Amino acid sequence: MDAISDSQFERQGEALYSVQGLWCTSCALAVEAQLARMPGVSAASVHYPSATLLVQGQPQALEEARLAAALSRLGYRLGPPEAIGDAEARLDAESRYLTLRLLMAVAFGMWTMLASLLIYAGAMPRAELDLIMAWVSGAFALPVVTYVALPFYRAGWRTARAWRPGMDALVALGALTAVGVSLWLLARGSPEVYFDTAVMLVTLLLVGRLVETLCRHRGLRALQALHRPPTQVQRWEADAWQPCALDSVAVGDRLRVESGEALPLDGTLSDAEALLDLSPLTGESAPRRCLPGDAVAAGCRNLGAALVFEVTAPAGECRLDRLREQMWWQQARKGELQRLADRFAGWLSPLAVVLALFTLVATWLAGVPIEEAWVRALSVLVVACPCAVGLAIPLAGLAGSGQALERGVVIRDPGAFETLARIRSAAFDKTGTLTAGEPQVQAMHSAAGLSEPELLALASVAARGSEHPLARAVRRYVQDVRDARGAQDAGAGGELDIVQAEEVGGRGRQVALGDGRELRLGSRTWLAEQGVATEQAGDSGESEVLLACDGNLLARFTLGETALPGTSETLAELRREGLALALISGDRASAVRRLADAVGIKAEECYAGRSPEAKAKLLAAMPQPSLYVGDGLNDVVGLATASVGVAPLGANTTVQEGASVALLKPGVAGVEVAWRLARRTRRVMRQNLVLSGVYNLLALGLAVAMPIPPLVAVLAMVASSLSVVANSARLALAGEREPEQPPQSRQVGALGTAP
Structure with missing residues (x-):
């Protein structure tokens, strides 16, 4: 039995889709509930702002046709993940759709409100005219509560069928109850109708939905701003440069x-x-x-x-395309605060219905007239709409992601906002992270009898295709020497064919040539392990790369590194904020100490000569949650071990794909930007959650305990939703970093001990 369970666990997979037809956060919860009940599906998560669905389970259960059939029964459509242009077109269509319905609601609703106002103000000279005004109010309300409100009814029915009734179910009940009570009062000859309540409820919710759509649109524009490729390019074909469509390349x-x-x-x-x-x-x-x-x-x-x-x-598979896709994948995952908000919204709607029925029965039994009891129950339904709860976390996360993009930081995982805001330690790799990604070769020392052009040709071939900064530096050095001496030896390595090339992460590169020779380019330690005799290393603090052929040392390249601009200031600021710092590198101790002195890192915070596994152990021992910034293959394990992994600009492709945060600007200043922005975003998330939660609980209590006019309940409910939107927009529109008080906790050393 255990073997079967293990096999099933191993077959767990993930799939990402786009869901069409979502009207609100309640729709997202309904989709999750519908799919979670399917056999073979272990979890389903919908990110409402981007309409993306992440499904986890057995591969056969994640087939698009199977999932689409389940969602079609509720009226939703499933498709592949949307491209940025498609998502923007969808939001444009949603904006036009909402605007049209909002204009109709305003055009007809203002006459409903005017007629109701004349009744409330007692402006009619006779009671018969009040009754006529009541019928006029209902007539103008009819298009609003039928055509304009149709999306609310449809979404309410869908969520009820999925056994996850939410905001739209309450809106539909509230609007229909207001209309039903009004018609009943009209039939009894009373002009005290509540058509205006239904109209205001629908109109103000449409306003909130339109504002929310515009906020989602802004986040998409931030993603698209990364790169807008041309539609036409010049391609070499038929021995000439010919224009062609980008999609055909x-x-x-x-x-x-x-x-x-x-x-x-x-x-x-x-x-x-x-x-x-x-x-x-x-x-x-x-x-x-x-x-x-x-x-x-x-x-x-x-x-x-x-x-x-x-x-x-x-097209569609470039680095920036993958970056966008990864952001969609990660945004569909939910952090702790989002799961808490979903649970709260999930039981709030059923609670509101129960409390509304309780209010109706209790007030009627207490001797209140039945029409007033219905009005009290209506207020409870209206005031409890969990729209603000559903929007509290997604809008703040989307606003924070857009703000981060504008500052050159990609937050791929919204959950990383919550973790990043709580980090207690930060560790950094050296080469390519704190130093320039392209170190310069200062000198080449020959250890064999080959001529310089021959050595340069072999070094160029050995470094060709490598993404490691030291290998690229060797390749650039070769080109610089050739450029300085003319083109006479530029083709010295033209006949050196590469049969096979393999890169050993963080250690070196071995290349098999067509003539049978085998080149190795890498660290002194690695070459010694491969049986290459190397002389005693010096202690100059400089990095070095050795070149060997068939087990014989050919040359030694010494490289110099300088810290990237702004590194010292960033590390000093993180230290002042109470974070434990560490410099973890696979380089020699002298080189690490030299850089540490330049950027202000203490000797006890430096860890040199560390293998990838040793880096991971050090990160696990640091105060948690921890952050690690690294750019090479030897940093992949460390990035996975740290609570938050950060890939700097120019990092290895594998690192870029595995990190939770990616920097789009040189240096590590983006780490401080991401950390501060994460703290602000998490603070806004918690503010939104507290505001919406306190409002719903207090409003429900007041509506049950005392009579509240339905129109006041509508205004209070919409004000709560707009406060969440406005608070999130404040984060999105913030142009400057807000000052934060430094933590009062005692600063700890890199491994959790006082320095």
Whole structure:
């Protein structure tokens, strides 16, 4: 039996879809409840602002056709994840749909309100005219409570069928109850009708829904602002550059990008070097010189002459496309606060119905006239709508994500907001994280009798295709030397064919050549483990890369590193806020100490010569929750061990895909930005949750205990929803960092001990 359980556990998978037809957060809860009851589905989570559905369970249970059939019974449509353009078009359509219905509600509702006002004010000279005004009020309310309110009735019926009645079920009950009570009063000849209550309820909820849609639209625009690729590109075909549609470009095609244009797709640079500006991606005007064979990303702007690159990822599969997709995946997951809000909203609606029935019976038995008892019950239904509860967390998370994007930080997991806001320690890798991602080779020391052009050719071949910063530095050094000495030896390595290449994460790279030779480029320790005789290492504090061929040492490259601008200030600020800091690197102790002195990290906070497994152990021992920033393959285990993993700009592809947070600007200043923004976002989430929860509980208690006019209940309910929207919008529109009081807790050392 245990074996079967283990096998079933191993077969658990995940699938991401888009759900069409969602009208409110109650619809999202209904979809989750409907799918969670299906055999083989272990969990379902809907992120309402982006209309994305994440389903977990056995693979055969996650098939689109099976899930779509289950949702179609409720009236929802299931499809593949939406592209940014499709999502924006959907929200545009929703905005127009809501605007049309809102205009109709205002156009007819104002006459309903006017007629009701004349009745309330006693402006009619005779009672017969009051009754006529009551019928006029009902006539103008008819289009509002039928056509305009139809989406509320439809969503209420769907959620009731899923046994998760929510806000729309209460709105439908409230509007229909107000109309029913009014018709009953009219039949008895009484002009004290409540058509205005139903009209106000529908109209004000439409206003809130429109504001909420605009907030969701803003978050999508922040995502799309990352990169807007052109629709036409220049492709090499038939021995000429021909215009073609971007969607028709395939992997391996060669594209030409003119000076000043942005790269439309990911690829590798061909033919000649290029100068690229990363500002469209990062907001930083930091030109980077790329050599032939270097990877280039969509969104970079060409600052030099026209360049040619070979496509490695078609449209929809570039790094930025994957980034957007990962954000949709992670946004569909729910943090602790969102799950708490869902549970609260889940029992609030049934409680409101029970309390409304209790109020009706209790007030009637207490001798209150039946029409007044119905009005008291109506107020309870209206005032309890959990719209604010459902919006409390998603809107704050979406606002925080959009604000982070504008500041060059991608928060892939909304749950990371909650964890990031509570971190007690932060650890950093050295090379490519605190230092420039492209260290410079200061000198090449030959250890064999080969000529310099031959050594350079072998080093270039050994480093070709590697994403490690030290290997790229060697490749750039080779190109710089060749450029300085002319083109006479530029093709010295042209006949060196690579048969096989393998990169050992964080240690080195081994390359098999077509002539049978085997090259190794990497650290001294790794080469020694491979049987290469190396001389005693010095203690200069500089990084080094060794080149060997067939077990013989050929050359040693010494590299220098400097801290990225702003590193010292960022680390000092984190320390002042009470976070424990650590510098964990696989480099030598002298190099680590040298950098630590430059950025203000204490000696007891430095850990040098650490393997990936050792990094993970250190991170597990640090005060929790912890944060780790690393860029290489040797940091993957550490990123997974830390509570929050952060990938800096230029990090390895695997690191970028596995980290919860990605930085789009050079340096680690984004860590402080993300941390402060996470604290603000979590604070807004808790404020929203407290505001909405306290309102609903107090309002329900007051509505049960004392008579509240239904119109006042409508205004109070809408004010609660708008307060949540406004509080989230305050976070989204904040342009400056809010000052925060430093924590009063005692600062701890890197491993939890007082320094």
